[in-house]
Amino acid sequence: MSANSAMKTSLLALGAVACVAAGMAAQAARVNPTDPQPTCTMCPGTYIPREELDAYTKKAIAERLVDQQVRDVEIGKAHVGIGMVYRGALDRPEPSAVAEHDQVSEVYHIIEGTATLELGPDIVDRQRRPATLRTVVEFNGPGNNGASIRNGVAYNLKPGDVVVIPAGTGHLFTKIADHISYLMVRIDPDKLTPLRDEAKSKAYLAAPAPR
Numbered sequence: 197m198s199a200n201s202a203m204k205t206s207l208l209a210l211g212a213v214a215c216v217a218a219g220m221a222a223q224a225a226r227v228n229p230t231d232p233q234p235t236c237t238m239c240p241g242t243y244i245p246r247e248e249l250d251a252y253t254k255k256a257i258a259e260r261l262v263d264q265q266v267r268d269v270e271i272g273k274a275h276v277g278i279g280m281v282y283r284g285a286l287d288r289p290e291p292s293a294v295a296e297h298d299q300v301s302e303v304y305h306i307i308e309g310t311a312t313l314e315l316g317p318d319i320v321d322r323q324r325r326p327a328t329l330r331t332v333v334e335f336n337g338p339g340n341n342g343a344s345i346r347n348g349v350a351y352n353l354k355p356g357d358v359v360v361i362p363a364g365t366g367h368l369f370t371k372i373a374d375h376i377s378y379l380m381v382r383i384d385p386d387k388l389t390p391l392r393d394e395a396k397s398k399a400y401l402a403a404p405a406p407r
Contacts, residue, residue, distance in 0.1 A: 236272030249280055251401050253377055256282035259405055263380070265335050268392040275389055277382035279335065283311070286372035294319055294342035294368045301383040302336070302367075304359040309376035311369055313359065316348035319366040330406070337388040342366060353378075 244266060252264050267278040281304075296319055319342035325332055332338055345366045351359065353376065361367050369376075382389070 234272070236270065239270060239272065242267060242269050244278060248397065248401075249379065252280035253282055255401060255405065256280070256377075261405055263331060263335060264400075264405070265389075265392055266397055267394075268382075268384075268389050270387075270391060273385065275382075275384040275387045275391065277335065277380070277384060277389055277392075279380035279382065280377070281380050282375065282377045283369065283372055284375050286311070286369055289368055289370055292321070292323060292341045292343055294345055294366045295339065296322075296342065296366045297336045297339040297363055299338070299363050299384070299386045299388060300336040301363045302361045303381040303383070304353075304357075304361070305379045305381070306353050306355050306357045306359075307377045307379060308355055309372070309374060310355075311353050311372040311376040312350055313353055314345055314348040314350045314368045314370050315359075315361065315365055316345040317365050318346040318348075320344045320346055334389055336382055337384065337386070344368075 249266065252266060255261060256264060262283055263279060263281050265277055265279045267276075269276045269278070277300075319340065321343035322340045323342065325339050325341055327333075327338065345368060348366070348368070350370065351357075353359065
């Protein structure tokens with residue numbers, strides 16, 4: 197072997213060793229085997245600009261929509277959904293308007309408007325939701341509707357308020373003065389709902405919503 201060939205071989209070997217060492221160092225910096233390990237290893241964060249959320253509200257008003265899913269994100273042990281909801285004026289609830297979700301919990305952050313929301317786990321005349329409903333398949337998984345909530349607790353919602361609704365808890369809007377809009381956080385530990393990224397959100401906003 198010539199001196200040049202030997203030098204090239206040595207340099208390549210040194211480069212390979214350096215790459216392996218760098219990779220091992222990076223791995224050691226990321227994960228210490230003696231520490232609790234991340235439940236979502238190397239998962240990216242998710243940012244949703246205000247303008248995109250506003251676009252969902254505008255679409256809801258223009259197309260007479262209520263509940264829309266903006267994102268559905270993998271966080272390791274669960275999926276987290278982000279939705280935007282817009283509800284118009286309501287004098288009295290429709291029959292079987294109580295909603296309950298078996299496995300998905302929800303958090304409301306009220307953005308605009310006022311309403312009365314009733315909560316409680318004891319649902320009267322519980323009826324299974326059709327498994328083919330879009331909201332069941334894509335938003336909040338299987339659950340039930342009901343006629344009313346026995347011994348329910350009513351809350352008067354206003355902008356800035358937050359409501360936590362555990363899976364299995366009935367919820368029912370009994371009155372909406374003019375309208376109410378809120379950001380919805382859905383916690384899906386069984387990963388029932390499909391993931392939804394920014395590209396899918398943009399495609400949805402660019403065309404009429406499916407019915």
